Amino acid sequence: MNRTFGPGSVPLTGEVHVPGDKSMSHRAVLFSALADGTTTLRGVLDSADVRSTIGAVRELGARVELAEQPDGSLAGQVAGWGSSCPLPWGVDIDCGNSGTTVRLLMGLLAGWPTEVTLRGDESLSRRPMRRVMAPLEQMGARFTATEGGTLPVIVHGNAALHPIDYVSPVASAQVKSAVLLAGLRALGVTRVSEPSPSRDHTERMLPEFGVTVYLDPARHAASVTGPVTPESPGEIVVPRDPSSAAFLVAAALLVSGSKISLPGVSLNETRTGFLRVIERMGARVEVVPWPETDGERFGAIVTKHTPRLTATSVSAAEVPTLVDEVPILALIATQAHGETRFERVGELRVKESDRLEAIVSGLTALGAQVSVEGDTIVVNGPTPLHGATLDSLGDHRLAMTWAVAGLVADGPVEVLRFDAVSVSYPGFADDLESLRSQ
16 A cells, blocks of 8 residues: 655644554563463554464464454453463464564474474565574574575474573574573573663563563673463553654654654663654653553653754664664654764664665655765755655555655655555554644
């Protein structure tokens, strides 16, 4: 489905409840399926990616009864297999477009005596999986994959996994989480260290399920001691997604006269790099913290139009805290005074699309001054943007970025394959329109 977004002469005003956090929704469903007992979930994101995880745990034996709520979220119960239910043999699971689903399942399944095939769509089938397979193979699991280390992957689980002290060459929440989940089935301490902090939702949520996670901030390390079976905490409430919120925040910053409020958003420090960057740029944004829930910080984000933004540099160490927001930050940078640099963002090349190339080509088509220096994106501004036809490449983050560009450009922007937003924010266009009409 293609969709056109016109110039944003109308201010964005009002309040929107963005969808539940995608990363935490995946984990809430997966950990509930692992646990002994029945867990009540509220605020779960209803999106294509999360439905891939829901479908996967059903195939593996969990009972999932989640229903759509008036706010568009999912709520209900998940009864896990815990320690009593052996996983089925020979199951074939379609993970759709969800990298989180497939990579966390690889870790979750590694320590069970089962054989499961994991598949994905065309986009997911191009994404690298060896970075997850390598540490899990050190623990004793086996995998059969394509020659390039991509899907489909057959997981050959091993009930006698041994623990490892893994030093990851990249900061990746998916790699870290996969190893820690495998560590729940290994005898002894499994530790993962990273070069810089990555998202820590697994470390925060596992203790809610009775699993002790030891943290070593100096090494950016987390560890678990197995074997241990998670136990249902009774209820988990998923905060709203800061990555989804970023696109509406950007729109409010850039469209004259705008002021919006986004309540209930996760304020986890490993996810708020976007906010720290735009604050450096001079954005008129206020964060109002609420009481902590289920180990997570959350609150309201209030944003006003900011007529003058200043360029900044985004360091490589910051990238793991905002990697999903680089496309929209690059769009903001086109309207900032000076040169903005995004250092060492090569990871963007192996997302749902080659986001690095797509950002550069898309912004160039809009009339921006943007270039690539190795794995660094350089944007010079401010520059006026013009109407264009841009392809999302089936990538939800690009689809939303180009939609916001349509509010900033002097002519309409047609977004090809806009329906890619269903992966994380199915109601994005409707929420954007509601802010234009309040």
